[in-house]
Amino acid sequence: MTKRIAVLASGRGSNFQAVIDAITAREIPATCVALITDNPKAYAIGRAEAAGIPVKVVDYASFPAREAYEQALLAAMRECHADLFVLAGYMRIVGPEIVRAFPGKMVNIHPALLPSFQGLHAQRQAWLYGVKVSGCTVHFVDESLDGGPIILQRVVPVLDDDDEDVLAERILEQEHIAFPEAIRLFCEDKLEIVGRNVRIRK
Secondary structure, three states: OOEEEEEEEOOOOHHHHHHHHHHHOOOOOEEEEEEEEOOOOOOHHHHHHHOOOOEEEOOHHHOOOHHHHHHHHHHHHHHHOOOEEEEOOOOOOOOHHHHHHOOOOEEEEEOOOOOOOOOOOHHHHHHHHOOOEEEEEEEEOOOOOOOOOEEEEEEEEOOOOOOHHHHHHHHHHHHHHHHHHHHHHHHOOOEEEEOOEEEEOO
16 A cells, blocks of 8 residues: 655755655655645755645744744644655754654654764764764654664765765765665555564565
8 A cells, every 4th residue: 555655854855855766766655745844945845846746834934932833843744644754854853742643653864873973963973083984874753862763774984085075975875775765664564663673574
């Protein structure tokens, strides 16, 4: 059965595009029913429009407080009737009420090998720390910061002549592979959360 997915994005949406491309290529058995963005100037909006995907703008700047924004975001998400919400460069922490409303139905991609280098500028954190490998992590979203159960990880070497930007681009290439793969596994009902572990059924 084809799943319904909705994507949350704040910026350029390159991971969103990777998901769109995988759906178009029938690699993911899903329909993208909406893009939800907190940024009315997000480049991701153009990607959605080009693919015929409805756009819901919940402009963070138009709300007097975070709580009001979160309530509007929750309402927009509920309107989607999605089986899965995909955080593809969504640059805000999802509040606990939203997490509780969609348990096991939200996934995020993070540009580091969690649990190392959580939060913003993960590539810079890894590069400055001097690690020899970095990468990306797809995980379920829970109430912790980048701490939900891990679905997939892909490893990227950190080379001697890397800088933050070069490393970030190499990690992004792997994000575009890992994220659609993890979403495909969810849509094929192959993921099972057991405590902190995500088991992938054959």
